[in-house]
Amino acid sequence: MDIAIRCRDLRKVYDAKPPVEAVAGLDLEVRSGECFGLLGPNGAGKTTTVEILEGILDPTGGDVEVLGLRWGGDHAGLRERIGVSLQETRLNDKLTVEETLELFSSFYRKGRPAPQVMEEFGLTEKRKAWVMKLSGGQRQRLAVACALVGDPDLLFLDEPTTGLDPQSRRSLWEIIRDLRKRGRTILLTTHYMDEAEKLCDRVAVVDHGKVIAQGTPAELIASLHGEHVVEFAVNGDAGTPAPPLDPQGLLDVSSVKSARAESGSILLTVDQPHVAIPALLARLGRDGHTLSRLTTRHASLEDVFVALTGRHLRDE
Amino acid sequence: MRGRHPFLLLVLARMRELMREPEVVFWVFIFPILLAIGLGIAFRNKQPDQVVVAVVEADGSGPIVAALSPANGFVAETVSADEAAKRLRLGKVALVVVPGAEYEYRYDPTRPDSVMARHLVDDALQRAAGRIDPVKGRETLVTEPGARYIDFLIPGLLGMNIMSGGMWGVGFLLVDMRTRKLLKRLIATPMKRTDFLGAIMTSRIILVLTEMTLLLIFGRLIFHLVVQGSLWTVIVLAVLGAFVFAGLGLLVASRTARIETASGLMNIVMLPMFVFSGIFFSSDRFPAAIQPFVKALPLTALNDALRAAILEGADLASQAGRILIMLVWGVVAFVVALRLFRWN
Numbered sequence: 202m203d204i205a206i207r208c209r210d211l212r213k214v215y216d217a218k219p220p221v222e223a224v225a226g227l228d229l230e231v232r233s234g235e236c237f238g239l240l241g242p243n244g245a246g247k248t249t250t251v252e253i254l255e256g257i258l259d260p261t262g263g264d265v266e267v268l269g270l271r272w273g274g275d276h277a278g279l280r281e282r283i284g285v286s287l288q289e290t291r292l293n294d295k296l297t298v299e300e301t302l303e304l305f306s307s308f309y310r311k312g313r314p315a316p317q318v319m320e321e322f323g324l325t326e327k328r329k330a331w332v333m334k335l336s337g338g339q340r341q342r343l344a345v346a347c348a349l350v351g352d353p354d355l356l357f358l359d360e361p362t363t364g365l366d367p368q369s370r371r372s373l374w375e376i377i378r379d380l381r382k383r384g385r386t387i388l389l390t391t392h393y394m395d396e397a398e399k400l401c402d403r404v405a406v407v408d409h410g411k412v413i414a415q416g417t418p419a420e421l422i423a424s425l426h427g428e429h430v431v432e433f434a435v436n437g438d439a440g441t442p443a444p445p446l447d448p449q450g451l452l453d454v455s456s457v458k459s460a461r462a463e464s465g466s467i468l469l470t471v472d473q474p475h476v477a478i479p480a481l482l483a484r485l486g487r488d489g490h491t492l493s494r495l496t497t498r499h500a501s502l503e504d505v506f507v508a509l510t511g512r513h514l515r516d517e
Numbered sequence: 518m519r520g521r522h523p524f525l526l527l528v529l530a531r532m533r534e535l536m537r538e539p540e541v542v543f544w545v546f547i548f549p550i551l552l553a554i555g556l557g558i559a560f561r562n563k564q565p566d567q568v569v570v571a572v573v574e575a576d577g578s579g580p581i582v583a584a585l586s587p588a589n590g591f592v593a594e595t596v597s598a599d600e601a602a603k604r605l606r607l608g609k610v611a612l613v614v615v616p617g618a619e620y621e622y623r624y625d626p627t628r629p630d631s632v633m634a635r636h637l638v639d640d641a642l643q644r645a646a647g648r649i650d651p652v653k654g655r656e657t658l659v660t661e662p663g664a665r666y667i668d669f670l671i672p673g674l675l676g677m678n679i680m681s682g683g684m685w686g687v688g689f690l691l692v693d694m695r696t697r698k699l700l701k702r703l704i705a706t707p708m709k710r711t712d713f714l715g716a717i718m719t720s721r722i723i724l725v726l727t728e729m730t731l732l733l734i735f736g737r738l739i740f741h742l743v744v745q746g747s748l749w750t751v752i753v754l755a756v757l758g759a760f761v762f763a764g765l766g767l768l769v770a771s772r773t774a775r776i777e778t779a780s781g782l783m784n785i786v787m788l789p790m791f792v793f794s795g796i797f798f799s800s801d802r803f804p805a806a807i808q809p810f811v812k813a814l815p816l817t818a819l820n821d822a823l824r825a826a827i828l829e830g831a832d833l834a835s836q837a838g839r840i841l842i843m844l845v846w847g848v849v850a851f852v853v854a855l856r857l858f859r860w861n
Binding site for chain 2: 252255256257277280281290293296307308331347351
């Protein structure tokens, strides 16, 4: 299997007082043709990692190989083969969509004609519009389009959908899925777990500059040993205050794999909800708790992150 | 498929952006012309002033007023002695004439217009009294372009615009692109950095030459300004100036990450030159002690060389010293700036 990106023990320390270690020994392997997600909260070191892989930042330490090449050698040759969309780039406000794409296209030996790219990204009717007049979603589509004018083998998308409305997000997801179908390798970062689950073949969960878990979304969720989440809340009978409920006391309920309390609710991960729920209800009844709410859902990458770190992705 | 050359598209993009920015069009093209019009009017060469005289009421004041006829440029009025003294004190008249066996002229010798009035009035009165000049004088009036304030001003405005245009056009642009992460985005492509910087320089030169053409044509049409030297000399000097100040703009922008810091730095760099480099008045007015500093400023060299070429018809060789000063500034600025420059 071809490896598109390989990095070992990647480190980046920013000069500051005290020095900030943004990336602290990160290992990564992205295979050709897959869509790989770096998932983590803000400040986890995702952007720093991606910018090192893009050859924009120099690492403090570690080894990076992109498409079998190293930055520092054939810079220009490597740049021809990658496409980049940075987090929050503001393109020239007063150039039109078409002028922007023509300009970026001219930088590449095999740059694609602007009309073709605009067609692909649904920007044709905006070709004469200044960048400043575009909506957030259109601007982001243009940013991704600029990453694709060079017909790259490897595409980096840093938080491509952050700040977009749901419809614009879905339209970008379509574009990304389409690219993946056409055999391009994609590395994207996100702090939306639904995005990672929907788009990525494999994800690496990054926290404090390190990969803390890696695998397909299904594998990571399976690592919870319970692919369903049962969330419930209890209150005592009127008049008699409820005895406090200890989540750990529920671990022996049949099929329950883990339990935690969170903002007034209790969350259990279970493999078989049809076994766990009757057992749970029996237990609550025996102990004199009255159920006020109960929901079940599939476990998500969010639950994986919480299980690994005890924090939510979007806390911060 | 291969489109047009990236250098060409970068220049084109830069020019489009500039032309789509109303402020740029105003500061670059309209402001210098407005300034030239304003200052040209304020300091225009006026018609010779009328000589305003008060004649003290007394015997013989009638013939005096009659001798000082408006046709000869006099405004004479008969008033009381007190009133005459008051008008002189307030500067409403240049001279008070007291009739008598001898004419008495009262005036302030530190006022040039009073001194002149005294001589003109005396001359007129003596002739009226029957003086015959032994030799006739004949007058030929000359007001030729070249020596007027507007002639001095237009090359200075050109120099000033080359400076501020270069500093803002390059320095501000690059810092803005850095804060937008656009510089970073561009170096993530195979774009050649020489193409990028070359395109910025080229668009600066196009702009400077356009400005220069407009200002010279305007000066020619409105103020009959004549370029005495060769136009090529003026063009070479303007392009050299564009290079020098683009270099200084690049230097200011080389590491600055915030627009506010960049504006402050640019003002620090430009302020001494606004004051010392002879834009609105000659830099020779500064004391000899600071002349070496004044002459070493790149804008002084540019302004002096432009004036020499436009007003005196100097050629490039005669401006070698000034050209050298500019080259040193430009080359040092570029070398240091490129060494310090941060793309990300």
